[in-house]
Amino acid sequence: MKVSVTVNGKEHHGDVEPRTLLVHYIRETLGLTGTNVGCDTSSCGACTIHLDGEAVKSCTMLAVQADGASVTTIEGLAKDGVMHPMQTAFMENHGLQCGYCTPGMVMAAIGLLNENPKPTEEEVRMGLEGNLCRCTGYHNIVKSVLAAASAK
Amino acid sequence: MTITENKPTNIIGTRLLRREDPPLLTGEAKFTNDLNIPGALHLSVLRSPYAHAKIKSIDVSAALKIAGVIAIYTGKDLQSAWAAPMPCAWPVTTDMKNPPHYPLASDKVNYVGDGVAAILATNETASRDALDAIDVQYEPLKAVVDLEDALSDKNVIHKDLGTNKSYTWPLLVEETPGCVEEAFKKAKYKIKERYVQQRLIPMAMEPRAIAAVPQPFGGDITLYSSTQIPHILKVMSALTLGIPEQQVRVVAPSVGGGFGSKLDVYAEELLCMALARKHNTPVRWVEERTENTQATIQGRGQIQHVELAADENGKITAVRVRIIGDMGAYLQLVTPGVPILGAFLYAGVYDIPKAYDFSCTSVFTNLTPTDAYRGAGRPEATYAIEMGIEALAREMKIDSFELRKRNYIKKEQFPYMAFSGLTYDSGDHLLAAEKAAKMTDLAGVRAQQKKQNVPGATKLLGVGMSSYFEMCGLAPSRVLASLNYSAGGWEAATVRVLPTNKVQVITGTSPHGQGHETSWAMIAAEKLGVAPEDVDVLHSDTAISALGLDTYGSRSLPVGGVAIALACDKVIEKAKLIAAHQLECAAEDLQFVNGTFSVKGSPDRALPLAAIAFGAFTAHNLPDGCEPNLEAQVSYDPPNFSWPFGTHMCVVEVDTETGAVKILKYIAVDDCGNQINPLIVEGQVHGGVVQGIAQALFEEAVYDSDGNLKSSNLAEYLVPAACDVPSITTAHTITPSPTNQLGVKGIGEAGTIGAAPTVMTAIIDALSSLGITTMAMPASPQTVWKTINEATRGGKK
Numbered sequence: 001m002k003v004s005v006t007v008n009g010k011e012h013h014g015d016v017e018p019r020t021l022l023v024h025y026i027r028e029t030l031g032l033t034g035t036n037v038g039c040d041t042s043s044c045g046a047c048t049i050h051l052d053g054e055a056v057k058s059c060t061m062l063a064v065q066a067d068g069a070s071v072t073t074i075e076g077l078a079k080d081g082v083m084h085p086m087q088t089a090f091m092e093n094h095g096l097q098c099g100y101c102t103p104g105m106v107m108a109a110i111g112l113l114n115e116n117p118k119p120t121e122e123e124v125r126m127g128l129e130g131n132l133c134r135c136t137g138y139h140n141i142v143k144s145v146l147a148a149a150s151a152k
Numbered sequence: 153m154t155i156t157e158n159k160p161t162n163i164i165g166t167r168l169l170r171r172e173d174p175p176l177l178t179g180e181a182k183f184t185n186d187l188n189i190p191g192a193l194h195l196s197v198l199r200s201p202y203a204h205a206k207i208k209s210i211d212v213s214a215a216l217k218i219a220g221v222i223a224i225y226t227g228k229d230l231q232s233a234w235a236a237p238m239p240c241a242w243p244v245t246t247d248m249k250n251p252p253h254y255p256l257a258s259d260k261v262n263y264v265g266d267g268v269a270a271i272l273a274t275n276e277t278a279s280r281d282a283l284d285a286i287d288v289q290y291e292p293l294k295a296v297v298d299l300e301d302a303l304s305d306k307n308v309i310h311k312d313l314g315t316n317k318s319y320t321w322p323l324l325v326e327e328t329p330g331c332v333e334e335a336f337k338k339a340k341y342k343i344k345e346r347y348v349q350q351r352l353i354p355m356a357m358e359p360r361a362i363a364a365v366p367q368p369f370g371g372d373i374t375l376y377s378s379t380q381i382p383h384i385l386k387v388m389s390a391l392t393l394g395i396p397e398q399q400v401r402v403v404a405p406s407v408g409g410g411f412g413s414k415l416d417v418y419a420e421e422l423l424c425m426a427l428a429r430k431h432n433t434p435v436r437w438v439e440e441r442t443e444n445t446q447a448t449i450q451g452r453g454q455i456q457h458v459e460l461a462a463d464e465n466g467k468i469t470a471v472r473v474r475i476i477g478d479m480g481a482y483l484q485l486v487t488p489g490v491p492i493l494g495a496f497l498y499a500g501v502y503d504i505p506k507a508y509d510f511s512c513t514s515v516f517t518n519l520t521p522t523d524a525y526r527g528a529g530r531p532e533a534t535y536a537i538e539m540g541i542e543a544l545a546r547e548m549k550i551d552s553f554e555l556r557k558r559n560y561i562k563k564e565q566f567p568y569m570a571f572s573g574l575t576y577d578s579g580d581h582l583l584a585a586e587k588a589a590k591m592t593d594l595a596g597v598r599a600q601q602k603k604q605n606v607p608g609a610t611k612l613l614g615v616g617m618s619s620y621f622e623m624c625g626l627a628p629s630r631v632l633a634s635l636n637y638s639a640g641g642w643e644a645a646t647v648r649v650l651p652t653n654k655v656q657v658i659t660g661t662s663p664h665g666q667g668h669e670t671s672w673a674m675i676a677a678e679k680l681g682v683a684p685e686d687v688d689v690l691h692s693d694t695a696i697s698a699l700g701l702d703t704y705g706s707r708s709l710p711v712g713g714v715a716i717a718l719a720c721d722k723v724i725e726k727a728k729l730i731a732a733h734q735l736e737c738a739a740e741d742l743q744f745v746n747g748t749f750s751v752k753g754s755p756d757r758a759l760p761l762a763a764i765a766f767g768a769f770t771a772h773n774l775p776d777g778c779e780p781n782l783e784a785q786v787s788y789d790p791p792n793f794s795w796p797f798g799t800h801m802c803v804v805e806v807d808t809e810t811g812a813v814k815i816l817k818y819i820a821v822d823d824c825g826n827q828i829n830p831l832i833v834e835g836q837v838h839g840g841v842v843q844g845i846a847q848a849l850f851e852e853a854v855y856d857s858d859g860n861l862k863s864s865n866l867a868e869y870l871v872p873a874a875c876d877v878p879s880i881t882t883a884h885t886i887t888p889s890p891t892n893q894l895g896v897k898g899i900g901e902a903g904t905i906g907a908a909p910t911v912m913t914a915i916i917d918a919l920s921s922l923g924i925t926t927m928a929m930p931a932s933p934q935t936v937w938k939t940i941n942e943a944t945r946g947g948k949k
Contacts, residue, residue, distance in 0.1 A: 017277075027186075031188070032179065033179070033182065033183075033185075033186035034178065034179015034180070034181075035179070036183070036357075036358070036408070037185075037359075038357045038358065038359065038408075038441065038866075039441040039865065039866040040440050040441045040442055040865060041441065041865045041866055041867040043865070043866035043867050044357065044441075044866055046357060073179065074177075074178060074179035075178065075179040075180075077178070078178055083174065083177060083178065087174075087177040087178065090173070090177055091169055091170070091173040091174065091177060092169060094169075094170065094831045094832070094834070094835050096173060096176055096177065097409075097665035097666070097667070097835055097839065098176075098356070098357065098358065098406075098407065098408045098409040098664055098665030099172070099173075099175075099176025099177070099181060099406065099408065099665070100183065100356075100357040100358040100408025100409060101357045101408075102176050102177060103177075103179055106177065121879070122875075124874070125873075125874040125875040126874075126875045128873070128874045128875075129873045129874065129875050130873075131873070131874075132357065132866065132871050132873060133357065133874075134355055134356060134357050134409050134411070134839070134843075134871065135357075135409055135665050135835075135839045136835060136838055136839050137838035137839045137840075137841055137842030137843075137877065137880060137903075138838075138842065138873075138874040138877060139838040139842075139879050139880050140834075140835060140838065141874065142874060142879065
């Protein structure tokens with residue numbers, strides 16, 4: 001099936017098998033491997049991207065469902081060699097260890113602040129419910145998101 | 153050419169941000185499955201749906217017709233591919249039973265997930281489609297799932313062994329023969345408790361991934377794997393496949409967490425290598441999460457019987473422990489050693505006489521093999537002694553903190569020669585515990601508890617604590633020899649000062665989230681008087697780091713980090729000879745401060761390391777017999793384990809109507825000696841604590857009586873999310889280790905060791921007014937509610 005998607009500002013046109021998941025299209029067809037896969041039940045959130053500005057799990061939808069949409073992946077956040085403020089906040093607050101959940105976590109966190117620019121700690125914890133991390137115990141992830149919110 | 157200047161550095165102990173982060177934050181980092189490997193065939197492994205069954209027949213004809221499928225192999229097809237069975241490096245006793253274990257089962261499957269056939273296809277979709285098209289006829293056998301059932305030998309899994317018992321490992325330490333029995337007879341107080349350590353799934357966020365890339369004409373093979381142990385994997389895979397070791401290179405790219413689950417030599421690694429060689433083409437495999445829960449090792453899995461004897465003051469006079477350890481279906485790399493690692497810690501942080509009677513019998517079950525999972529034997533031991541202390545305090549009707557105080561090893565007793573013959577390097581348990589109590593506002597919480605926990609109250613407050621030792625920094629090689637471990641416990645480091653005064657550190661440790669690049673650069677920077685950004689840290693590739701024993705058991709800093717410091721010392725020694733030659737003075741008249749050699753008393757006669765590094769490179773003016781270049785290599789065998797310690801406390805509120813447990817406050821006071829980077833230390837504690845909380849409240853590999861895993865994915869296995877856990881208040885005391893020059897101890901497992909008993913003692917404390925003295929883990933709302941219901945309403949709804 002034909003699909004046209006704008007990914008990180010660049011248009012892509014291609015033919016995909018109908019069963020291709022968006023995450024596999026991003027990783028394998030486009031070679032953008034920053035978006036990770038951590039489960040097969042849409043539980044972990046490692047594959048979170050932005051679809052038309054909204055954080056979604058890219059393993060939960062087919063590539064063809066993204067036809068005509070604008071996708072931002074972790075690779076599309078930094079501008080002119082400068083990391084996005086959320087990426088900087090994660091670095092400054094040691095919000096990552098192994099880094100595998102990180103791309104999805106950062107995308108989810110940006111999505112969270114888009115909806116709620118000044119969340120409480122509780123709201124950050126609830127807002128990131130769909131993204132699992134096994135290394136940090138979430139403490140510094142929550143701190144990173146709150147820091148990014150207060151820097152806005 | 154710009155030569156980097158030497159300048160004063162005071163970098164150890166600072167919260168330097170991690171250099172690892174930008175690539176990980178931007179998607180630039182490459183995990184194994186991100187590697188672009190042209191022409192690679194995809195491996196899929198067909199796995200047994202039965203826990204225990206005979207394989208009657210395997211028909212692959214339909215699967216072979218699927219477009220893209222290249223070949224399918226059964227266990228029988230590959231029998232000649234292996235020079236040896238899959239390795240177990242820890243035969244804990246000379247008569248330990250170890251059933252032959254091959255990457256694919258041939259006649260019989262022994263757990264759900266046991267490999268039955270290997271499919272190679274040109275793409276992942278085809279190889280996965282083929283899984284459904286293979287027709288395997290099984291004859292199901294009765295599965296052995298329960299540990300006590302396994303011990304009974306009513307149903308023997310590995311018939312050739314004649315028993316389900318793998319080994320019995322005793323540790324009896326008695327001042328005089330029979331003194332343990334005597335102590336129990338004479339004891340004023342004694343307790344006897346049974347605890348169950350449920351099976352846990354390590355669940356690193358990156359599932360395992362592998363790519364084996366052969367060089368068909370040269371004969372070499374490179375294995376890329378999401379592993380914690382590239383060096384061990386290299387030698388073990390060479391032995392198992394019968395490939396000359398020098399032809400194997402193992403690379404661990406970015407690794408997305410391990411927690412012990414990637415401390416193994418796995419069937420899929422061996423299959424990828426064997427099939428890549430057979431087909432003269434790269435072969436790759438990536439694990440699905442559901443496979444991960446079944447085919448990657450699990451942790452814990454013990455039944456513990458613990459007895460304590462105490463005198464009239466509550467001073468512990470003897471410890472007796474009997475354990476049944478769950479090995480699962482086969483022995484993986486260090487499976488049998490895990491309970492043994494805990495054997496030395498059932499006296500916890502307490503001063504006990506030589507009256508210690510430990511024995512562990514480990515059994516095979518028809519379940520996924522167990523192996524090291526964060527803490528490996530030590531969380532289990534700590535849980536048992538800390539819960540035991542609580543039971544003893546209840547028996548004596550005194551406060552458990554008071555009982556701990558009466559038994560703590562005192563600060564002035566360090567270095568402390570323990571009953572076991574091991575020496576605890578340094579500690580101050582009371583200091584850490586009192587700090588934790590103060591931060592918890594223990595007195596305030598107790599007062600609040602009196603007000604709140606009144607008859608009829610439905611929200612009960614509880615406070616829990618645990619004091620722990622994390623015997624880590626694995627390990628002195630001679631001690632490992634005495635435990636029958638097949639390898640040593642040293643670590644290697646190379647430090648090289650390049651002509652431009654940039655520094656290369658090559659380490660044998662293999663990080664997967666711990667920030668070694670940052671911390672190791674800090675150590676070298678401090679030692680050599682350069683900026684940390686001028687230090688490059690190379691690791692996790694056996695072609696670059698030829699020697700090493702990798703990362704596990706909180707060993708990286710106290711063994712690998714210390715090796716780097718020692719290699720820096722060697723570099724400085726060599727540089728000093730060159731400096732003395734060029735400054736025309738005696739080497740012993742030189743001092744080395746902030747990266748510069750100067751003549752003591754004549755600070756103007758000085759040479760920076762930068763000049764010496766360049767001079768060593770040009771080799772124009774070196775002393776006689778001095779080799780060019782400034783580099784040194786060290787293999788460091790630690791003289792002792794390192795013994796981090798601390799006390800954790802938490803306050804919980806238990807809802808007696810729903811069984812829900814809410815952690816209101818969690819305080820972790822940890823002492824890992826000197827800290828290289830407190831930012832990273834705190835991160836390790838946060839993550840460790842949450843994994844311990846997860847064991848206490850959420851996680852369990854649940855099997856049915858047929859050996860089917862009911863919690864086989866992340867929708868069913870409850871890894872806590874951010875909203876399930878509290879923020880963690882961390883604090884430290886600093887008691888340097890006297891056994892290494894950095895004064896450091898490990899910290900990777902401390903949080904996990906401390907947390908589960910802290911939470912569980914808090915829950916029991918909350919429910920004590922209902923007469924509840926035990927609670928199974930995980931203390932899920934159902935379990936808590938059921939326990940309350942049984943205690944208060946006689947079990948009736």
